[in-house]
Amino acid sequence: MGESIGNHPRFNILGPLEGWDEETRLRLGGAIQERILGTLLLEPGKVLTVSRLVEAAWEEDPPATAMHQVRKAVADLRRRIPDGAAVIVTDGPGYRVAVSDGQLDLTDFSTGVREAKAAAAEGRTAEAAELLRSALALWRGPVLAGAGGPVIEAAAAALEERRLTAAEQLCELRLALGESAELVVDLRGLVSQYPLRETLRCQLMLALYRSGRQAEALEEYGKVRELLVEELGIDPGPQLTKVYEGILRESPELAAPAVAAPAPAPAPPASAPAEPPCTLPYDLSDFTGRDKELAQLLACRAETAGQRTRVVAIDGMGGSGKTALAVRAAHRLASDYPDGQLHIDLRGFTSGEQPVTAGTALDSLLRSLGIPGERIPDDAEARSALWRATLANKRLLLLLDNTVDAAEIRPLLPASPGCLVLITSRARLVDLDGAEWISIGLMPPEESGRLIAETLGEQRVEAEPEAAAELAQLCGHLPLALRIATARLRNRPRWTLQYLVTRLQDETRRLDELSAGERSVAATLRLSYQVMDEDCRTAFRVLALYPGTALDVHSAAALTGTDTRDAEDLLEFMLDMHLLQQPEIGLYGFHDLVRSFAHSLRSPDTERDDASAYVRLLDYYVLGTNAACSVLFAGRREHDPGFVPHPAELPLLDDARLARTWFAREHAGLLGAVSAADRMRLDRHVVHLTRNFIFALYESGRFNDFKAVGHVSVGAARRIGDPVLLGVALSNVGIACTRLGNFCEGVEVTEEGLELAVRRGDRYTEAHCEGTLGLLKLLLGRLPEAVVHLERAVALEREVGAKRQEAESLSVLSTVFTEWGRYQEAVETGRRAVALNREVGNRHHESGALVDVAFGYAGLGEGERALDVLTQARELYDPDAGAEELALLLALSAEVTYRLGQEERSARDAEQALELIHSTAVPIRQAKTENILGALQRRRLAYDAAMELHSSAYRIASAINYRAEEAHALYGMAEAAQGLGDKDAALRHRAAAIELFDAMGLPAHRRNR
Template sequence: MRRRIPGIGPLLATDGPGYALVIDEDQLDLGRFDAQVRKARTAHETQGPREAVELLHAALELWRGPVLSGLEGSVIDGAVMAVEDRRLTALEKYYDLRLDLGEAAELVSDLRGYVGLHPYQEGFWGQLMLALYRSGRRAEALAEYGRVREQLAEELGIDPGPQLIRVYEAILVETPEAAGPAFARPAVPVPPAPEPVAAPGVPRTLPCDVADFVGRDSELQLLLADARRRDRGTRVVAIDGMGGVGKTSLAVRAAYQLCADYPDGQLYIDLRGYSPQERPIGIDTALEVLLCALGVPRDRIPDDVAERTALWHATLAGKQVLLLLDNAVDQSVVSRLLPNSHGCLVLVTSRARLTDLDGAEWVHVDVMPPGESEALVAELLGAQRIDTEPEAAGELARLCGHLPLAIRIATARLSNRPRWSVRYLVERLSDEGRKLDELSSGERGVAGTLRLSYQVLSADCRATFRALSLHPGRDVDVHSTAALLGLSTREAETHLEKLLDAHLVQQPDVDLYAFHDLVRSYARSMCGQQPRESRGAAVERLLSYYLTATETACETIFPGRSSRITGLHASPALLPRLTGVDEAHAWFSRELITLLSTVELAADMGYDRHAVWLARNVAFYSNAQGNLHEFAALGRVAVAAARRLDDPKLLGMSLSNLSVACWKLGLQDEGIAAVEEALELAVAHADRHTQAHGEATLGLYASLQGRFEKALAHLRAAIALERDLGSPRAEAESLTVLSALYEKWGMFTEAAESAERAVSLVRRLGQHETALVALTDLALAHTGLGRYATAEQHLAEARDLCGDDREPGQVAVTLALSAELAYRRGETERASAFADRALALSGLSASPLRRARVESMLGAVWEHRQDYTTALQLHTRALETARSFGYRVEEAYALAGMARVAVLLGDAEVAAGHRSAADGLFAELKIPVARRPATEPVVVHALSTVSSFSPAPPACDALAGSGAVVGYDTVRDAARETGAVPR
């Protein structure tokens, strides 16, 4: 046992021929429970019931299920019964104290559970009856007594005990003891108004105000303001919102606060527009109920509806009455119930806005803001439970969709299951398949509430509601909905607007529609009951629509892109306007998350060909935006789908695209394996487009590894193929890679020629994201040739292209080069601005290769700024990044920079080490000495520099006399103070 059970050693003692567990009371759950109960008893006597309740709650929290579950025997059974009796005694005391504290409605569900589990425990029955009575449910409380009396007589042949009989009698005659002690609840944002005492004969049929009403301050104030305007006759204020959002609770709260303004009566009727298994109440029944409430004897109410209506109006004449019409669905019924006398108020609640209800002021109630929904969770569960799991409580509110009904059901489940933690329920709700089951309680539940809204829809709208759950987007527009349903955009919009009116969808923006999370779950459950064939047809229509739309958008944004035959039919659905570049960009940006989900949907549902081509189109946009991880993920989905199709051409294309994403992310092993397989497939199946792309990509990898001659061969082969195929876009991209290769090799003339050709091609194509790269490469080549003015011209043009839609790493390269060139031209202030922006953007790039390049370039810039500490940090970061991804040429550049900075910092030994390492790498890369970056700082001896200025600057005298080694900039700046210029 000591070997097998960690930590048992100190507890296991040898006792004669056997062993004993030596355990203190506080090491056992049961011991801690007994101690907490004793503390609660003492706290009740000395501090009060609130402290006792908290201690008892902590004691009961220790229970995780039946004691000694799964073990049998008479001794064990006796022990279990004794321990269970202690728990039940503590439970009864716990609920007694909570009732004493004024809690009632929130205890009903708990107590119902316990009378079901312990039907002979009369204490629980008594507490349930008191909780019901104190919640305003006197009839139900008395009915519970009838149930227990019948059950005891039938099963045991006995009557209820004296204590339960006393509770029954107290409720029957409504004694003060039954009502319980007064208890002031903690303040909530909008405190419940005191219920006015009705004058004798004044009718009041309002339901009870919700005791734990939380939030809704703005909606309540708007409702009250609308209700209190007296600028015309009867006022009508209507509240609309989705099922479960709390419309009735809000209306009842407002009605109680308005009671004093309507002294002749406050009437309520549930029109049952959304009631399970019940037809809506007709006008004849509604009039009868309301007339009876006003005291009209039933035998005086006429049978004819017109006569009843006349009697209703006559009875209200000259009175100030508040009328609450709950769950309205039929505008004609509401209109005929409106009083025609001045001074009345009608509050209406409805899930669908009754647009024909003339003259009504509408107050829309949406789901609760996160802060209010979390406050409701805290109110219902209690501060003690929330304080232990604050993050889980917030997550619970989110998973409930901030819907009050869902929150109340979820917290009731937790209250009924004291062993459950909030986190445990959160985990259960995170399972999409069981979420709606978790948020149900008997007939009361989110699914049941939504079902009522669904059932009143027309058949066409129900079909639209179900089909929308197949759409992978969080937001849907009219065009994609029309494609999904196989309808015209006008028909689709009509259906969406009807769902919006019924509050089964929301409208986050103009022309966009969205499901609430719980509504989506319900729609999916309904859609799952439809034939698989119809679901598949709808999904295929949607995939075809998005494939056609992305093809059109890519043709607009990426002119000159290689045209490929997809083998799929174009969608007949009407597309949004995508012919303008700005329009296509805006559409792609808005739909990007949906498009990523659509690719996954295609792959998951077996539409592999759609998955491959959709992934290609979306990858083009993701790559251009610098979303490189998305680019790689799309490539992997496409490769897997192409393998399932066993289509070598599609597989080669997908592998080739994936290899580019891997190159940008520095994933060499995966990328090289992908491009080699792609090239092999392309050659075997005569796919020259993929062959050219593969050659270019292999050139990228060879350049990255410093194998320049091999890279040159691949790139020349790629450019020849692309020129032969008439693919100017692909040729321009390969030429920029070739220019960068020549530049790293120190062959600036050849670099300039390649970049010039690339710039010429992209200008011929029009707008092209490669233009920024080509212009920057051309500026780099001219900088290497010492043609600073020409380089600045190209950089100025490149900077004009540096918009927010560009990949941050490429923009950072352009700005870093701009900074270096500005320093060389003596424009220090401008150079600093470029450098600071480049450094900020570099951190936003997903490409480690570009980060290493920018950090190395900026290290040289910070050398110019004479901030050698920062310069060393940048070169060091560039080295670490380059080494981690095998970027050998950038590794050599970083080492050269570190050697220069070490000299400037006076550390000759470190400088020599960096210089040696850099020279070794340059030699391996076969970069001639004349074409390598300097490993020594560009410095001059001050004494020899003075004579280079005319006239000789007096400000340099001190430097000349000191014999210090200083940067050229230092001497130049000192010379400028007296107007001297370099010769």
């Protein structure tokens, strides 16, 4: 039944969803409530946004009121569950479920599996088996009884894989404990469910053999071999073949082990935290050799605990197996680092690409730890600080792969004791202080022989031992070369080892290269390349032009000029040839050495084909980004690109979630494509691809990338000589400058764009530039000029019917009026913006406009009306929007509620606003929010806290010339200093503030906001 523990409810999801309050089963409501609760329980402790819960609750076509219904369902669940508000917790943009030890069968299962792994590693086999048996007994059927849409189904599939892996591990432990006949029935049941699972079939053969049923064991091999050939077109793997051959020879190695004494009773189960993140690559099942180096790495287990972050770096030539060794060690050490095991490829030696920067790497790592994108700062130093703070008191294993620069990885190193960092690099980074180094060279001959036998099968090696030894020598004892050679032999079962050796010997020039360091890898790759037909060779070369890290079938189809089905066949063929890797299902990537080899194939003879391939990719990106933007940013102005893109098959991009996911996955590819198009002087592609891309960059808060590609677009538009396109590009750079605090630069580029628009009579771009200049002049404290620009923008936008843009200009104008102390005008202008946003269906901007109205009411002293408007704004707030907008809303709410005497709510809103604003990287919002909260602390007479907030706001505002907030910060610092008794500082800060206020033309009553 799964009763609750003490006074806490218990939930079961490994089967039909159940909730229990002691012996009473909870009534959880209808299907929507159950799907929401089930989704939260699948990721205990993790914050899930409301939009994510909408996706889980409705398989497709959610109603317009879906987000409201989710909130109602959560409220209903809280009423039905004892102490429900403590179980389902509101956290930032969404909800998370908080369960402790013994409250959820999923965490109990994870704990049991983890403890069993640790027990097995320490030789407590019987205890490990009992722990796994107990963990598997928690399963009552399919996860959540198979109910739910794609979100739940995807999570359920992953959990089912974990259950099956645990079942395999239990069978392995039972075999190790001497069981055989009693295992046969259980294994036959599992094999019937999963007939292609070679591990289970191998265990069944072994159990039958040890039970004296040799013929049945051999019969099982025949069955699985026939099934594999029929279903997948492959032969049984090395492990299964090895057991089969051992049974034929009646090898003593297959005999049952002596039964060990019973292990002591297992200790009480430890607490069951949420499943830690693990992004380690797949550990090669046939990893062979490197015994000495692996032992050195595994020694970190004993020596690292509780002392310091240990940094161990592995260096060696390309293709020597550094990554495989590091991944094997990381998997073996994983149980010692219970807070997670993370991997990131820094792409230090990837031809044609820049290494991953520290900032980009930190972005990826923080997201792996569950930090929402909107909380990740843009600044690399701030990201590093957040990374180290997140790792405080944690034990985590970090694998930094393919490193080139010590300076770029220093910000990634944890400061907490007890973490382990593994680094791989082709060259020793001598300036990485404190690192321990393990150098690996070519494999010893005996290890090369073992690798060939493991990957090819002992039977074929024993038939030609001399040829196997010569093959290892010809491959330079380099793991990459050995694996490619044996893969060819596996795919050519009629080839002999000697036949392949003879082919290698015929390549006289290549044999010389094969023993010449890194070029030996190129020679081995060239051998695989030459066995392909001409179409595959061309495809291999042009696929390497892809500028990102992992391409899908649509990008591949564009590059190769085929449809997606043929592209997938090509990708899968090259995957089989080990010329491509598969980081995840549906994505394909080149190892850096393979990419280097492919690039070496380019020549003057291939230039035309290569250029055509890249143009097709750029055309695909133009079409794809345009389709995604049409979904995400409906109503935007369309521009004729001036060229007809090559037709391309696009992925499914018909809803906002799919479009955002595509933009996020293609981020690196799009950045690379813009750069490549710029190098190739494909200027119209640059301009139109960039225009689409920056919409997504703006929404996702990647303002540095926004500005960078914006400048590239400006250069391309200048070369084209099209003033309309140049005006648009310049205006976009100006928008980026407003978010990054580059106000003077923003004014300069936007004024140039305005001049071009006026000269050409482009009223739409003219309006956009006027609005941008209004915002920039506001930020610079030039309020009268800001009003002139914004009123022009509003008039022009009304003239051309750009209602969405008109609403944005009205919102900024409302802010100017509030800053100036013209509160009634601020309210009226803000109300016009609200109405327009509501008319065009822009809920996010409607929420922002309501906040502008609330600022006006607060200035008029109408607190109740301000609070009512803020409540409406909070209901409309989009959880996927930037946290800085919610922070500003909450800061104003804290101020208003304090004035209304609601001190408890005020303190709560202020605390949440401060937490949110410190997780963002939008300086203009951070400065304003901190000044509002500083003023609130002064009202509370908390002058130390007020001084800290105003000082921070001053540092931010003065660095970017944000004059209004710089003045408010100085005035707040003066008031705080006065309260602290520091009269000199108070006089100094007040004088500086008054000087700024006078320069801005602000009246005296606006100085103490």
